[in-house]
């Protein structure tokens with residue numbers, strides 16, 4: 001499979017409309033890839049909390065429409081990153097969209113772990129409830145978003161649902177770049193899965209972004225990593241390596257199931 005991760009520079013000097021236009025043409029340029037991945041909340045910026053409500057869109061809003069067309073023009077599976085979604089219940093969600101090569105919306109994942117503790121996304125957006133996996137001809141995708149990367153139980157749930165390739169759009173800050181690389185490798189090793197993690201470049205809301213989008217194989221080897229600026233990171237990988245790694249080093253089979261989860265501290 002050939003995958004292209006589009007590490008987009010997200011900054012307030014460019015309008016949402018102009019960025020959407022620019023990203024659409026970048027996606028179209030990826031014809032020949034099998035899978036294209038965009039970052040988290042690339043229209044607004046993941047830390048631009050004050051613009052979430054103004055820029056929120058219904059699931060099938062302007063970003064959906066332009067990305068559906070770009071996926072079919074390029075003939076690629078497109079993980080279009082995430083949008084600030086205005087749900088039919090009126091709440092906001094951080095929702096990622098996956099399109100088929102014919103431009104159909106195949107899956108939507110509402111981010112489960114919201115970042116910010118008692119501020120920002122954590123209070124402005126609702127939490128997703130559902131794990132999402134998608135069967136492609138070559139592999140089964142598992143969807144997660146940014147801060148989710150810190151929660152291994154979510155990824156284990158995706159693996160239990162058949163995932164072999166884990167897609168993680170993000171808006172990860174430079175301040176914690178070492179965690180980004182470490183966690184991407186950890187999720188790959190412990191789940192014996194590919195991890196394709198696509199972040200943003202630039203600075204928005206005063207938060208410099210880490211960039212350094214990364215592709216890790218099921219053995220934990222880094223197949224490719226971007227630099228700090230806007231970049232198209234292209235990588236070829238054999239998705240069957242998840243199954244062979246699991247056969248040859250069958251650690252997932254040694255899981256002890258049914259352990260009582262520790263109680264959450266008061």
Ligand SMILES: NC(=O)CCC(=O)C(=O)O
Pocket residue numbers: 040046114115145146147148150170171172173176179
């Ligand atoms: N947008 C996010 O989820 C940021 C996550 C983050 O900064 C971290 O986990 O560290």
